[in-house]
Amino acid sequence: MTILAERKLGFIGGGNMAEAIIKGLCAGGVAAAAITVAEPVAARREYLAASYGVRVSPDNGTVLADCDTVVIAVKPQVFSGMIAGLERPALQEKLLISIMAGVTIDAIEDACAGPVRVVRVMPNTPALVLAGATAICRGGAAGDADLACARQIFELVGTVCEVEEKLMDAVTGLSGSGPAYVFTFVEALADAGVKNGLPRETANRLAIQTVLGAARLLSDSGDHPAVLRDKVTSPGGTTIAAQAALERHGFRSAVLAAVDAAVARSAELGRK
Numbered sequence: 218m219t220i221l222a223e224r225k226l227g228f229i230g231g232g233n234m235a236e237a238i239i240k241g242l243c244a245g246g247v248a249a250a251a252i253t254v255a256e257p258v259a260a261r262r263e264y265l266a267a268s269y270g271v272r273v274s275p276d277n278g279t280v281l282a283d284c285d286t287v288v289i290a291v292k293p294q295v296f297s298g299m300i301a302g303l304e305r306p307a308l309q310e311k312l313l314i315s316i317m318a319g320v321t322i323d324a325i326e327d328a329c330a331g332p333v334r335v336v337r338v339m340p341n342t343p344a345l346v347l348a349g350a351t352a353i354c355r356g357g358a359a360g361d362a363d364l365a366c367a368r369q370i371f372e373l374v375g376t377v378c379e380v381e382e383k384l385m386d387a388v389t390g391l392s393g394s395g396p397a398y399v400f401t402f403v404e405a406l407a408d409a410g411v412k413n414g415l416p417r418e419t420a421n422r423l424a425i426q427t428v429l430g431a432a433r434l435l436s437d438s439g440d441h442p443a444v445l446r447d448k449v450t451s452p453g454g455t456t457i458a459a460q461a462a463l464e465r466h467g468f469r470s471a472v473l474a475a476v477d478a479a480v481a482r483s484a485e486l487g488r489k
């Protein structure tokens with residue numbers, strides 16, 4: 218908390234990912250009064266203020282005026298319009314932390330028309346429950362203290378890895394979008410249970426706990442997934458029959474193709 222205790226944190230855009238970070242920060246001990254969120258939708262502002270006690274404004278300029286550290290949490294598609302409405306000299310004094318998919322540090326520096334301190338970050342929504350997976354990298358004008366500040370924010374809400382910027386699209390395809398793939402898998406697993414006669418609630422509980430438990434086992438043991446899979450797979454048993462079906466139906470190649478598609482889309486968003 219040392220670096221963050223001295224910071225005034227602002228968010229431009231108060232949507233899903235901003236909320237996940239804000240909730241995690243508040244749970245991690247950051248004072249809500251030190252957080253300001255600029256968000257155009259009145260109902261959303263009211264919700265964020267009532268839920269977390271943060272300060273809210275319809276005006277992005279308020280965040281620039283009140284905060285030294287600004288998280289850019291708008292969609293990549295609205296970034297250039299949003300930044301065009303802000304004063305350049307004020308922007309250039311701030312630490313800008315971008316969570317936007319695809320948008321490069323060069324593009325942010327160009328939009329700010331000068332050397333700005335940028336840390337680019339790719340978080341994910343499990344930050345809501347302090348179990349986020351985040352990758353960070355810094356721009357040329359950002360110093361060690363800037364990187365440390367961003368790292369501290371995202372370590373409060375989960376795990377942080379530093380990567381080279383050229384790997385940010387890959388991170389986006391894996392962990393940024395990854396929770397959605399897992400939710401689809403859990404939904405399908407529970408559906409399969411229902412298909413085989415389980416009540417919906419029981420199927421949901423078993424599916425969720427299976428994913429949670431398997432992830433915890435992987436994380437705690439440090440074992441390769443194949444080693445743990447072998448321990449589930451009895452010769453001539455049920456699991457190998459299921460594994461064979463997964464292979465026949467292209468499960469592994471479907472996952473590879475899904476991540477490739479997300480990586481390609483992230484790169485495309487960066488070119489726009």
Ligand SMILES: NC(=O)C1=CN([C@@H]2O[C@H](COP(=O)(O)OP(=O)(O)OC[C@H]3O[C@@H](n4cnc5c(N)ncnc54)[C@H](OP(=O)(O)O)[C@@H]3O)[C@@H](O)[C@H]2O)C=CC1
Binds near residue numbers: 230255290295393394
């Ligand atoms: N959701 C996720 O899992 C992740 C998202 N990200 C990145 O986070 C960013 C936000 O995504 P997400 O939270 O999902 O999107 P949301 O649409 O939920 O949030 C964006 C918010 O910004 C508001 N907004 C739109 N225009 C402006 C503006 N000019 N100034 C200020 N606020 C504005 C939107 O309002 P309105 O609804 O009216 O448009 C909305 O409330 C994206 O860049 C995304 O790539 C990164 C990692 C994971």
Ligand SMILES: O=C(O)[C@@H]1CCC=N1
Binds near residue numbers: 318389394
């Ligand atoms: O779907 C998206 O574009 C964002 C970026 C990563 C997760 N959600």
